[in-house]
Amino acid sequence: MDTLACSGLTKVYEDKRKALENVTFQVETKGIFGLIGRNGAGKTTLIRILSTELEPTSGTASINGFDILTQEGKLREKIAIVPQEARAIRWMTPKQTVFSYLLWRGYSYGDAKRLADQSLAKLGLQEYANVLNSKLSGGTKRKVLLATVTASEAEVIFLDEPTTGLDPISRRELWDILRTLGKERFIFLTTHYLEEAEQLADRIAILKDGQLVSIGTLSELRKSSRFQYSVKLPPKALVPTIKEAQVTTSTTGITQIMTNEEEAFTLAKSLAEKGVRFSIAPVTLDDIFFSLVGQKARDE
Ligand SMILES: Nc1ncnc2c1ncn2[C@@H]1O[C@H](COP(=O)(O)OP(=O)(O)OP(=O)(O)O)[C@@H](O)[C@H]1O
Ligand SMILES: [Mg+2]
Numbered sequence: 337m338d339t340l341a342c343s344g345l346t347k348v349y350e351d352k353r354k355a356l357e358n359v360t361f362q363v364e365t366k367g368i369f370g371l372i373g374r375n376g377a378g379k380t381t382l383i384r385i386l387s388t389e390l391e392p393t394s395g396t397a398s399i400n401g402f403d404i405l406t407q408e409g410k411l412r413e414k415i416a417i418v419p420q421e422a423r424a425i426r427w428m429t430p431k432q433t434v435f436s437y438l439l440w441r442g443y444s445y446g447d448a449k450r451l452a453d454q455s456l457a458k459l460g461l462q463e464y465a466n467v468l469n470s471k472l473s474g475g476t477k478r479k480v481l482l483a484t485v486t487a488s489e490a491e492v493i494f495l496d497e498p499t500t501g502l503d504p505i506s507r508r509e510l511w512d513i514l515r516t517l518g519k520e521r522f523i524f525l526t527t528h529y530l531e532e533a534e535q536l537a538d539r540i541a542i543l544k545d546g547q548l549v550s551i552g553t554l555s556e557l558r559k560s561s562r563f564q565y566s567v568k569l570p571p572k573a574l575v576p577t578i579k580e581a582q583v584t585t586s587t588t589g590i591t592q593i594m595t596n597e598e599e600a601f602t603l604a605k606s607l608a609e610k611g612v613r614f615s616i617a618p619v620t621l622d623d624i625f626f627s628l629v630g631q632k633a634r635d636e
Contacts, residue, residue: 370537455487475506565600
């Protein structure tokens, strides 16, 4: 089985800032893997290490059998990355961007031309192929960057916040592209949009202050979460006391009670008997994320 395996990855930057601490996990390099965490949690640092741009202070990792420290040359042929700060070069066209990227990766002129055309078509960019990148909308510029890595035939694609700053419709368009891409390659993406991770990722990992705090499918994350169900009550409803629960009230007055399955269903039954309006649902990734990285952050 092809895997991405990290073992004890730790990164301390020169200024002694610990960006990653003993990160250890293994995932099959198939489908889409979503890495989430607050600003500064260490997502980009992890991507930079896995893509061989940065060496860890200690620990190691391998992707599909290639070690990041001892086989970085071979590994680089298998991976492609769109870094967090990447921007399409303004004075180039999408066609030139993808073509030159492929030449840089070592493809022959003919192959680069063929693969660039294929990739631009795949991403629906034909009509923009010869327009300057500077004239494209933000969403289309992102697609151009995706077209480069898609064109490359890399087995593993790292995308660091590919949809940040896009409008909801452009974001969904990119989701469709990523879903399709995720059927052919392994995509390792970071995001601040929890809905994005929930919608796209087959497996999700949560980083907090450089440490891995949870990893798995959404249902595995739910199972290992302290609370599995969320009951919501309308404003001014009498909030019952429950032993094992996390109770919060939003600014709109809606009370959310997160609790375990048994408590949630007992509560639902008694609310129904009293004729109180309520909703009950399994906890979302949003709920899990906030209960792991801290309710304080959510209130802020
Ligand atoms: N080159 C660097 N030198 C020193 N410290 C760094 C460097 N790069 C990152 N850091 C620090 O390491 C920590 C992790 O940063 P990183 O960029 O990996 O987080 P992130 O999860 O990608 O954040 P964001 O969501 O804002 O992109 C932060 O405290 C950051 O300030
Ligand atoms: Mg980052």
